Each structure stands twice: as structure tokens, then as C-alpha cells.
Amino acid sequence: MEIKKINSVGEYSALRGAETLHPLINVLDYDNLALLEPASYNFGFYSIFLKDTKCGDLRYGKELYDYQEESLVFVAPGQVLTVEKYLPGVHPKGKVLIFHPDFLKGSILNNILNDYSFFSYASNEALHMSKKEKNMILNMFETIEDELHQNLDKHSKTLVVSHLQVLLNYSTRFYDRQFMTREHVNKGILERFESIINDYFNSEKLQTIGIPSVAYCAEQLHLSANYFGDLIKRETSASAQEYIQEKVIALAKQKIFDVNKSISTIAYELGFKYPQHFTRLFKKKVGMSPIEYRNLN
Template sequence: MKQPVKEFRLLESVSDFTQHFGFPSPVHPLVAVIDLEQTRHVVPQTAPALRQLYIITLKKNLKGVIQYGRGAYDFNAGVLAFYAPGQLCESNDSVDISELSGWMLVFHPDLLHKYPLGKKITSYGFFSYQVHEALHLAAREEGMLDGLVKNIRRECEQPIDGFSQDVLVSQLDVLLSYSNRFYHRQFLTRRPAEHDLLTRFEEYLTAYFAQQEEHPLPTVQHFADALHVSPAYLGDMLRVLTGQNTQQHIHQALINKAKQLLLGTSLTINETAFQLGFEYPQYFTRLFKSKTGLTPAAFRFSAQ
């Protein structure tokens, strides 16, 4: 039986967001800083909402589960989570906010359009993370971010003038830069879990290229799905621990397998390309030469 399609509310402005969730109306049209302790009286909104907004939230003592993408997250521990425009989020009806604390920073993409941060923000992988990959802050780190958010709140409360947007964007830039630093610290300090993930990734990669029959070229998404993490999280983890992102690891394994086939079989160059999953052999030749400096034919000849 076909499942009914859920209806969701489209939230296109900061005012839409605060009205939908019953939060105080924003003072600034493009930015809102919400003190979550002051929202405990609000009835939790369980209807799914698609927000065309950036949201950074530090929630503590929230009892219940928030559904996000394919996963769910319990904010009771107190972590920092990031949401990009276009991400769907919903809570279940058992969420208890009676002891909720923390803050939420909501801002519209229009705030950034004329600034370098408008492009830079897309490079922060944590905006595409699943929330079970949220940022666990040390007490000192949490204090630093609390101070930055207080500054943003104070600026929002000032009368808007020709400098308001410059000041807000510069403060937001600092907040995101610190968040990026803390994320990379997390990869280093949580080494046992991350090294286990690295080991499992390498095992999946080795097993994939050990297949003898023809198979499609593997994608970053394929391995992220197998490891139950997002592509952005997997890429950041590999970059911190190995210096290479996921695609670079895939390409290295692909070239190693290609060399085995070129030297250990009588397959033609085209047959080798098809065996590796290339639809067009010229793409295989181009990649192989870019990685080794030789065409597949020249590599085979040089080993004779």
C-alpha cells in the first residue's frame, strides 16, 4: 500500500520560522538569536518543516528525539548542530522541552549574498552532516561560542544602519571559523571511533576492487551509505586522518587495480576500462595518465 505523502510547511523567512515554532518575533529581518530557555512554554511543533534558512543551534536538556534526514538525534547531551537551507526537520510528539536551554541562531541566505562568506559557507561540510554527527563541544569551546552569539544578539538589537550587515556577517564568519576548528579538533580527539571508521572504509574499498566481474565505478555516496555517515563527514574524517578525501582514496584504489589488470592479464585497454566500471575507455585513459603520468598502453609497455 502506498504511504501517504507528508505535508510540510515551507519556511522562507526568519519571521516564518519564528511564527511557525511560536518563538518571539525577530528584531532584525534577516537574523534571529533565540534564547531557548525562554521558549519552554512553547508547545513543540511536530509538523515537518522545510526551512530555506541557515540554522545553528546549541540545545541542552531536550528530552526526546528530533528526526533529521534518515536519522534521529537526542539533544539531551548538549551539542551544536547545523542546518542548511532546504533541509527537512521534524520532532515527534514525545519531545519534552521543560528543561530546555541553549540558543538558536537563524539567518537568511540573503544576509551573505554580497560577502565572501556567501561562497565560503558552502565549503563547511558540517552544514550537510546528519545530526548524529553533530559537534560535541568542550566547556571552554562552548563558552567561546556563547560569547560570540551574545555579540550577534546585541548587534541585532541595535538600530539598523549602513554598518549593521557588515558587523553581523563578520561576527558570523568568526563563529563559523571557530566551529570549523572545533570540528577538526573533534576528529583528532575522538580517534578510536574515527580510526574504526577509517579501517572499515579501507576494508569496503579493498573488497569493492577485489571483485573479478565488471561493476560500476564506485561513488563517494556508495561508501558513505555503507558506513552510515554522510559524504561530507566521511570526506572530512579521511582528510584529517590521511590527508586525502574520499574521492582521492577511490582514485588511488582504482589506479592500483588498473595496474594489476594491465600487468597481470591479457585484457585490452578498452576491456580493462570496462572491467573497472568505465562506460567510456577514454575517461579511463585520461584518469590513469593524470595519476601516473603515463597512458595505460605506455605503462604496460614500460613494464615489459
């Protein structure tokens, strides 16, 4: 399928038949928007979709978004978002907030935007909100929209950026709540993650591919690397990378007792390209070098 590039806020607004309130940021209401043609789109700006209706219209990655009645979907520049055919008789409801990275230049938010990892979440990872949460987010959308309707002055950008940061901070809180309320789903993901790691270590992949990456594990679970990493961090208090490393070290401790193998051989068997990298990681995690550990035991 051809990927259509939409570079600017104005271009997207015009495509949806909406007024451009500001060349770098806009809030659009689905009630007044023309439907996008089903296709894959690459946006050159950030997008926050407040979905009020389950209409089966968006896909990022391999699967449809996991929608409920009230959902938030975050899309970063450069991501490919696919618009599917709309469900018969259903017109999307909600709002869309779009802003170009240039709008944040010179602001505090510009320096911390990458901390909001949900902009890189993928399929089955939309933020599902309660009625109360949805109303709070909707009020923030409307506050930003009202400010954009004012006569622009030297305070406009500061105020809009402040409101946008509040919106993102509340989204972070609501995602934390979602991780907790979907604990049963998360436990299943943890179990599958454990199984993926064990199967990987019991295969020849360590020697042929190397230590499994976070991105590899996330892909096996049909999750984005960011969502997967955030989920593991919240469930285990360790990052996914640290979790994988602990598994490697546990396996290394078993192998070290085979005195017929050199430390370099063990390092290669564990997927390390350079033995010194293995030694450095082992000492960091265990507090002593592999040789010291072998001699001690």
C-alpha cells in the same frame, strides 16, 4: 510524514512565539520558545542550534543526532529536519541562530559560505563542545543578538556578518578538534570504508554500476557525504575521491599484466564508461599510459 515548509526567518520566529529582531536574521532563546510540533520541516534558511540539554528532539537522516550536553547542529536551506517527541519532563535549553541567504548578499561571507561543509553534515555528526568552547560560542550568539537589538544603521549588517563569520571559524576549529579526539571512532570508520571498497571491487558492481562514488560509500556508513569526506581528508591527507581512485589504479595495475585483455576491456571491467577516461586517470596517477606501463613491466 508530511514535510512542513518554513520559508522565512519571520515565519519561524512567529511559530516559536518569538520577536523577529530582523527580517533576515534572528537569535532565539529556548527558554522563551514554544515547542515545535513533532513533524518534518524544510527550512528556507540557515539554522545553528546551540543545544544545552540532551532532549532527543532532532533528527536529520535516518538517526537521531549524536547529542551530548553541549552540542551545535548546523542546518542548511532545503534540508529536512525532523522534530521528534521530546523526552518526558525535559524542556530544551540553549539558543537558535537563524539567517536567510539573502542576508549575506554582497558580503564576503556570501562567497565562502559553502566552505563551511558542516552545514551539510547529517545524523551522528553534531559538534560536541567542552564547557569552555560552549561559553565562547554562547558569547558569540549573545553578541549577535545584542547587535540586532541596537537601532539598525549602516554598520549593523557588516558587524553582524563579521561576528557570524567568527562564529563559523571557531566552529571549524572545534570540529577539527573533534575529529582528533574521536580518533578511535574515525579509525573504525576507515576500516569499514576499506571493507566497503574491497567488497564492492570483489562484486559485479564495478561492471553494473561503475566506480563507487563518495556519496555511495558515505551512505553505507550512515554518514553525510560532507562529513565523510572531511573525516577521510583529515585521517589520510587525501580526499575520499582520491582514496577511491588509488584503489582503482591499484586494481588496474594488476589487470594490465593480463596481455590477453585490451586496455579498453580493462577500463570497462573497472567501471569506466569510456576507456579514454581510464587512460587519462591512469596517466595522471602513474605518470604513464596503461600501454606504456604494460610494456615497461
